[in-house]
Amino acid sequence: MRIDVVTLFPAMVEHAASFGVTGRAAERGLWQLATWNPRDFASDSYRSVDDRPYGGGPGMVMLAEPLARALGAARKAQSDAGMKTSRTIYLSPAGAPLTHARVVELANAHDAGIVLLAGRYEGVDERLLAREVNEEIAIGDFVVSGGELPALMLIDAIVRQLPGALNDEASAQEDSFVNGLLDCPHYTRPEVYAGDAVPDVLSSGHHAQIRRWRLKASLARTMQRRPDLFARRVLSKEETQLVREVQQENEAQQ
Ligand code: 4HQ
Numbered sequence: 001m002r003i004d005v006v007t008l009f010p011a012m013v014e015h016a017a018s019f020g021v022t023g024r025a026a027e028r029g030l031w032q033l034a035t036w037n038p039r040d041f042a043s044d045s046y047r048s049v050d051d052r053p054y055g056g057g058p059g060m061v062m063l064a065e066p067l068a069r070a071l072g073a074a075r076k077a078q079s080d081a082g083m084k085t086s087r088t089i090y091l092s093p094a095g096a097p098l099t100h101a102r103v104v105e106l107a108n109a110h111d112a113g114i115v116l117l118a119g120r121y122e123g124v125d126e127r128l129l130a131r132e133v134n135e136e137i138a139i140g141d142f143v144v145s146g147g148e149l150p151a152l153m154l155i156d157a158i159v160r161q162l163p164g165a166l167n168d169e170a171s172a173q174e175d176s177f178v179n180g181l182l183d184c185p186h187y188t189r190p191e192v193y194a195g196d197a198v199p200d201v202l203s204s205g206h207h208a209q210i211r212r213w214r215l216k217a218s219l220a221r222t223m224q225r226r227p228d229l230f231a232r233r234v235l236s237k238e239e240t241q242l243v244r245e246v247q248q249e250n251e252a253q254q
Helices: 010-017 020-027 064-080 100-108 126-132 148-159 169-174 207-225 227-232 237-253
Strands: 002-006 032-036 085-097 112-117 135-138
Touching (some): 064 112
């Protein structure tokens, strides 16, 4: 997997990606990162990358031309490295909300290069987006100061899905969202913390009961905290029974 990022802050992206799961996965050769600074593709002696918005208003807009040249260089580098295709993604609050399903699709297309455009200021000239961008992705309904952190979040979510990226392959399969449910609660030592004991079943060694307890806890949490996710979930026979138990326990509590 190869990911190229067009950014005014290449060191921010490279440094952040060098830690933890993404850093180790790069050392293992599972993915490669390259960054491209639009400032290096500016055409005037000030190396301008932004200008005032037509129509007036606050803030600045990123110029199309330096971005087009930076994106072109990124795609050429991917092609020279043997990638058959490149897909350009702009990180933007106006994009399609990122989902685990989209992350898995992008991670599975390992032979297609990914080019991420991280904008600053008020955004990017719309004509550049229309000509050069295949897809806009939002990491949430809130605004941050640049596309670098959203790009890093997308990178991290993709890279942790690559086979061999996690030391325990099972952990990627049990996380929140993987089966359309929130993850269950986790506990470690000590067995009693601040007067609170770990649920008995988790120390029982009874694997079937532990699995059932965790599934039930995931269902209960998802119903409580993410009714939108829960409504879309098709329940198995076992899950229907567990949901009934959760509802009975909740009614007994009222
Ligand atoms: N920005 N999801 C504005 C975001 C964002 C988001 C990135 C801020 C683009 C120009 N990106 N720049 N939310 O807030 O992806």
